[in-house]
Structure formats: C-alpha cells, structure tokens
Amino acid sequence: MVALAPPGSCEPPLLGPAPRGRVIRIAVDGPLPISAMGETMMRDAPTDIRLRRADRILEVTWSHQEPRRFRIRQLRCACACAACVDEMTGVRTLDVDTVPEDIAITDMQLVGNYAVKFVFSDGHNTGIYSWDRLYELKNVT
Numbered sequence: 001m002v003a004l005a006p007p008g009s010c011e012p013p014l015l016g017p018a019p020r021g022r023v024i025r026i027a028v029d030g031p032l033p034i035s036a037m038g039e040t041m042m043r044d045a046p047t048d049i050r051l052r053r054a055d056r057i058l059e060v061t062w063s064h065q066e067p068r069r070f071r072i073r074q075l076r077c078a079c080a081c082a083a084c085v086d087e088m089t090g091v092r093t094l095d096v097d098t099v100p101e102d103i104a105i106t107d108m109q110l111v112g113n114y115a116v117k118f119v120f121s122d123g124h125n126t127g128i129y130s131w132d133r134l135y136e137l138k139n140v141t
C-alpha cells in the first residue's frame with residue numbers, strides 16, 4: 001500500500017516516506033521512449049563511427065556497448081529527409097528498389113552533437129541521422 005500525503009499536506013504524494021519508514025522510489029529500466037525523453041534528453045553521441053567501405057557497413061559504437069553495424073544501403077533506404085518521406089503524411093516517397101545494392105557513403109559530417117549527415121554515392125546528401133534514430137535502426141548481425 002502506498003500512503004498518499006493527507007489533503008492539505010505539502011508532502012509530495014508517492015515520494016514521501018511510506019508507513020514503517022519505507023521509501024518508495026520511481027524508476028524506469030532501460031531507455032525511455034522518445035516521447036517521454038523530450039528534446040533535452042537525446043541519446044549521447046557514439047564514441048566511434050567507422051565506415052567499412054569494403055563491407056559496405058557502418059559500425060557505430062556507444063560507450064560500453066558492442067558496436068552496432070548497419071548496411072550502407074539500409075541507411076540510405078531509411079533516410080527520413082523531406083525528399084524521401086512526405087512530411088505531411090509520413091509516407092516514404094523514396095522507391096527503395098531504385099537504391100543500388102552497391103551504394104556507398106562518400107562523406108560524413110557531424111551535425112552539432114546530436115546527429116551525423118551522410119553523402120551517398122547517388123548524390124543524396126540531405127538526410128540527417130540523429131543518434132536516437134541510428135540506435136533504433138536494425139542492427140546487422
């Protein structure tokens with residue numbers, strides 16, 4: 001049983017001492033859903049971003065974690081810029097069948113401390129991949 005503070009008390013409900021001196025803590029395991037994180041609690045920047053050209057793989061490592069690996073074509077197909085996804089409807093307008101199997105990344109630029117921008121060999125360079133977004137992409141095993 002959680003003891004709520006009596007009406008009129010200035011003690012915060014749920015966080016005050018419960019009967020018999022127990023303290024009730026509210027905590028969340030694992031990453032919060034984005035909607036609950038707000039804009040000020042973005043995922044930390046990775047510690048390492050490695051482009052493995054021969055394997056067509058981008059390897060991204062966050063501290064104390066196994067590297068996450070993404071196919072270059074997968075990244076291109078997941079682009080969420082206004083040229084690839086309809087901003088009003090959220091429907092993907094990029095026809096992924098037109099993305100070549102051997103597409104490459106020709107340049108990478110950091111965007112502030114929250115994202116990376118890729119230049120792809122098909123000339124596409126408007127996609128910005130936030131750390132949150134990269135982290136949530138399917139990891140190649």
Ligand SMILES: [Zn+2]
Pocket residue numbers: 079080081082083084085124126127
């Ligand atoms: Zn795009």
